[in-house]
Amino acid sequence: MLHHWKNLLPLGLLLLPLSAAGFRYEAPAISPETESGFEEKPGWEAETFAVAAANPLATDAGYQVLKAGGNAIDAAVAVQAVLGLVEPQSSGIGGGSFLLHFDGDSVQAFDGREMAPAAVGEGLFLDDNGEPLAFMEAVVSGRSVGVPGTLKMLEKAHREHGALAWETLFTPAITLAEEGFKVSPRLHQSLASDEALRNDPLAKAFYYQGKDTPVATGEMLKNPALAEILRQIAQHGSNVLHEGAIAEDLVERVNTHRNHPGDISLDDLAAYDALIREPMCTPWLQWEVCGFPPPSSGHLTVMQILGMLDQKAMLEAPLDNGAPSGGWLHQFLEASRLAFADRNRYIADPDFVDAPGGDWNTLLAPSYLAKRAALISSDKSMGNEAKPGNPGELDVSWAVAPSQPEYGTSHISIVDADGRAVAMTSSIEQAFGSRILADGGTGLAGGYLLNNQLTDFSFVPEVDGKPVANRVEAGKRPRSSMSPTLIFERESGELMGSLGSPGGAAIIHYTARTLVALRDWGLNAQEALDLPHAITLGDHVFVEAGRFPEETLDALEDYGHKITLRELTSGLQVIMRQDDGALFGGADPRREGVVMGD
Structure with missing residues (x-):
């Protein structure tokens, strides 16, 4: 699939690296935002380029890189390096990422997902009696740490597409780590x-x-240990994290952990490779939506939900009093239940699990989605009775995995002056990951946090004698919900937007609802992000507290949905191209993110 961009520069001009002198970083005087959990944001317009990230300091780093002549990949490296410093609870060099990149002609999917060490097996999260560990007992342990992949992935993307020198892109994070933020x-x-x-x-x-x-x-807060680690990465590349003293420190901290030591090795770190996968690009009326393939479940599940909604006649107007209406939410939640049932049976690392019928697109076939949509009642919720469908033949009969928690992540969206774009979602899984801080053996204060991504595997390897697709296996990448998304106009192939969100399994709901609001409801990027959330992962419906009219909640209960009020702290970032060609970006009012551009 080709996407042409009218302002694409000759390829040779894109790949000429600039010297370190080509980028002069100035630390901005940015103060923390208010304590509010929901802060109205204006949306931001830009003529030529824009960057959206979860923290103003990270956004500013990407902005300065773009101003200095860097491209979308350059900016992503700088943004992620700063996020690991100022938002360490969500992402960093100790975790993994998925990155979609549009180079003006085609889309690539860079897979930096963590990997299970060679020594682990199906019983990683079972106790001596063969019973699953309590979730948090597994999280806060050495067993939960997967081989990190973010740095390897960014380096691979930069080698192929970067414009500025790799070394210069860590200047913002090193400066802030040394001088403090x-x-x-x-x-x-x-x-x-x-x-x-x-x-x-x-x-x-x-x-x-x-x-x-x-x-x-x-x-x-200064972080001298991270400054030193990043300085070495800037000078010598990603191998600094995967070989030598910093790698040895990581292995020691995991394998000597006081609570369920892990079994990661220097060979695991040295053997890790980021992958380039074929993106999944799915027609959706006038748009083509490109997302990440397995081991992400994000794109498949999002597009299943949207495909089922397109098969159903609307029960009532989708918006009511500035919020999604009860009738629309009923259909959205029911489609979500059906899509998650398929997700929990079929989707896992494609190097270990075959797609139904040999092609993941069987899950998105219109005829299959029509059958699934027909299961949605116009007046009654199916509750936790949603079952997986049969989209295609399987060599192995997979069990439906039991539900378990998913958390974390941060999202970056970037469109540069030449129309190239990035949608990158990055994670260490839970807030603060495995709660293991590593200083790289520097002996300095601070450092970086290690992930707990292996808890994204099913703790239970089989159910009723059938294997679970997303069970733990050596060298396997755990299934993810991360949903970095790029949108194109189908007829012209022009880039329309970049978006994504943190939020664990709820990433799927946040992304799907945002796409509907952007395409069907006439809302701009910021208006779409301001809408309240409602999600379900099976039985109960979690509704964003204080954001819906009482009549909407009453309507959902009349359909039979079991309502629980709670915070739903998405962190959506969206950049969309407007009809006049300018860019308009939105940042989630529930978090500290902003959009910057020129």
């Missing part, structure tokens, strides 16, 4: 509410200053 309310609140992180000696000394009280909002 103001702790944001979100970081402070995350530290205050997490009991497990302070049990790690390095983390307690750094983030709690050896006490029980976390660093305060607005306090200047």
